[in-house]
Amino acid sequence: MAATDEPLYPIAVLIDELKNEDIQLRLNSIRKLSTIARALGEERTRKELIPFLNENNDDDDEVLLAMAEELGVFMPYVGGVGYAHVLLPPLETLCTVEETCVRDKAVESLCRIGAQMKESDLVGWFAPLVKRLATGEWFTSRVSSCGLFHIAYPSAPDQLKAELRSIYGQLCQDDMPMVRRAAASNLGKFAATVEPSHLKTDIMSMFEDLTQDDQDSVRLLAVEGCAALGKLLESQDCIAHILPVIVNFSQDKSWRVRYMVANQLYELCEAVGSEATRIDLVPAYVRLLRDNEAEVRIAAAGKVTKFCQILSPELAIQHILPCVKELSSDSSQHVRSALASVIMGMAPILGKDATIEQLLPIFLSLLKDEFPDVRLNIISKLDQVNQVIGIDLLSQSLLPAIVELAEDRHWRVRLAIIEYIPLLASQLGVGFFDDKLGSLCMQWLEDKVFSIREAAANNLKRLAEEFGPDWAMQHIIPQVLEKINNPHYLYRMTILQAISLLAPVLGADITCQKLLPVVISLSKDRVPNIKFNVAKVLQSLVPIVGQSVVEATIRPCLIELSEDPDVDVRYFAGQALQACDQVMVSG
């Protein structure tokens, strides 16, 4: 058999493994489907491979998912755009499986193919496929069909267009809530392809049906459609049709629906124009900010900056700011936390005076919040407020907040604040940093939790980058090197790590003068773990220091370590020596 010819053997095996019992092998073959297709040639791919895939689609979800993905980019292997339609049948079958992620991927691939197909092929092949799926027996196929209308619609002749619209209307009233949900979440996409005249009639009536669905889960997806539809409609239509709906939704009985409104509301402001925003949307938003369900307030608070960006500063100060004040002392820590993460962004919007007068007290109270996340969120966005009013007004309250977070008993909180130290340092300037924060950074090097020590070492590196080698020489290096005599080997290890991180930033001179001697001295440590870490650090120093230093200092030390009684020390010393040799060769 020719297939066993040496060069073809791998491909033959690959093809056979399409039906292997081992799922990993099948998966591998499917991922290499393009290779198989090239080996078979375009014609046989169309006539044999694609039908074969279509018949063998009862596989595991994982394999089907891979197949759906591969088929999406398969057009070149079947002979280009002209033959794109042969890819549709297997994807159509995949659109009906019950695993959601397979269906979604199949729909995605179909859309990708459909977007490239010729208009006549779309009408001849794609639209019938959409119709078949939309009228399928099982809800799975109907769900999938909802995501395909926007591809089929634009190129369809008028009669077909009318048919597609009416089918979509039926999907919006399907018995199964899953189908109605899919129809609701795809309505925006479909509407974007529909002509304005039909938009106002057909699509709006579908939209109205969905907004009155008795299933919460459908209604809340209809909210998503509001913003998308609003952008398509002209301003007066939007005010007439969408605005009442969204205002209604903002007072829906279900908190989930109100939650969705809170998330989407700012997107509608542009669509309805400033007048309607002032009259209708601002009061609706204020209601959401004062909602009795914390989840809704969280969503609304999280969008406060985005909403204010659209409003005029006067409106924001008059209506939104009082709510923000209330929220800053909300009973739910999550609401305060959501507010804290965006409130700094309001400073540029409101301008300097309003910020100092109105926002500053809120910042300060949030900085004293009992919940660490709230304080952290404020600190993380410090740069935005710094641009408006400067840091001086805040620095007084900032320091206690930072110190408290730095000493929080939860190490994750300490970790989070360390992450922000470079940002703080750049905002607050060298002077403030040296006075107040320098000692904290050193203190973290001796934290009881490894992750903190690791982050502290990394933090020193980032500070050195921020303030430059000279500053580091003065304010970091002496303190760090002092700690090298710590009696506990784990702390000495942290210092080693800090050295290896700092060396590339500080450059060859400082490394050779200050850091290298310390590292060399540690090679005489009594703990083997320190010694093999010395070997690792030396290896990392090799590219930084000059070749003469390598030969004079590093290599002798490594040779000594390579004769250590401990096997690990010998191993890593050997590794480092090899690195030295490589530098020699390449140098």
Add this chain to the structure above:
Amino acid sequence: MFLCFIPCICFFFFTPSSGFVESYARLADFINVYFYMQLILSQLLNLINSGDHLATGDRGGRVVLFERIDVRSHGSRKDLEKQDYPTIRHPEFRYKTEFQSHEPEFDYLKSLEIEEKINKIKWCQTANGALFLLSTNDKTIKYWKVQEKKVKKISEMNVDASKAVQNGSIASSSVTPRRCLPNGGCYEGHDSHSSNDLSFPPGGFPSLHLPVVVTCQETSLTARCRKIYAHAHDYHINSISNNSDGETFISADDLRINLWNLEISNQSFNIVDVKPANMEDLTEVITSAEFHPSHCNMLAYSSSKGSIRLIDLRQSALCDKHSKMFEEREAPGSRSFFTEIIASISDIRFAKDGRHILSRDYMTLKLWDINMESAPVATFQIHEYLRPKLCDLYENDSIFDKFDCCLSGDGLRVATGSYGNLFRVFGCIPGSNEAATLEASKNPTRRQVQTPSRPARSLSSFARVVRRGAESPGVDANGNSFDFTTKLLHLAWHPTENSIACAAMNSLYMYYA
């Protein structure tokens, strides 16, 4: 109209340490009414129904499925009735498949053994001809897909089959890896190499061909666990219930109710938490919970104090505040040591119309109208003759038995189990005095007593048909049973027809009317 239930089918399970489960899922129209059963003795049996399939679960963690095989065409049935062949009306069920749903586990963090015993089973939305169900033990919920697959055989391969057999192990372990194929790791290199060296001709290589797959007629049923929802409950899960929105379900333990999305197994939302800050203040636990059959935002849960709370998920994210509470004020002077124990509700069910809730406590079955919170619209005494014996029942722990209850699809009748393998069926429309007591028994001669030609007799003010046999030692002359070891805890009503499945001893019985 009085219904006369006659036994039509019974399945015996003689498994010493484990039992089984069964359920119906109707494929034509997915009406979900769920049946449950539990069989105490050596096994536990759950039964759920949505029409054509029946599922049962047991102490050994097994789930057994049964399917209906009789023709259900109404036209032909009418004809048959005309011809007076009543026996052919029997719904016939046969064993479909079984699978091991849960295995015994050990929680090392809490030093806790987790039994494999199935607590509940629920049917989910059918799709593509496959059956889906949720099963749970004390801690872990699993989502199962049971599907019939055509057996396929591969008949032709590129690489010589005989060679493949010869090289069997070698081909997959040493030879092929050399060619860097199976794991794909090194194949990339080889591939690019071959595509450079040996460019693919435009027509492809004619010698290569795809495996030929032959589809056989025979089919095999496979059950696959699609999702596992674990680590969300500190206490034992007592109920699961799926939502009419088709994408979420709840699981309830003694103190909390969690809301899940079927597609997402790694997170759930706690929607009810009755755990007091100090466990010494604990006076009440959740005993059962169920979603409303059509309103996706409503659910009801029952408590050990005999109250039912209706909550609205729309009101807030954490539903600690109920929107309605159904509770009957106890009659003054009737209080005894046992009052609180027997008030505990063991099961609640929504009627299909969503208007009524059926609850079962130790002594009674109560039907509530969701528009009336102060008292049930009907109360049915199940085994009033046991009231003087509460002391004995307390001594042997029988007083803590948890009986299921169920409603017929049309909402006109209710049923629940009792001792001595008896179960009782009541008519619940106002003015109905229909009541029947039936015994689930495997004695075939019993069927003679229950021929359809003898409708339920009305005996004085309370109509009761007692099915009793001389060989049942625990049943006295009045049809009252004092045999506390043979209890009928689990039963389920067909969603559209008047047929009941119940589990008693180690058997499953089907009754139809």
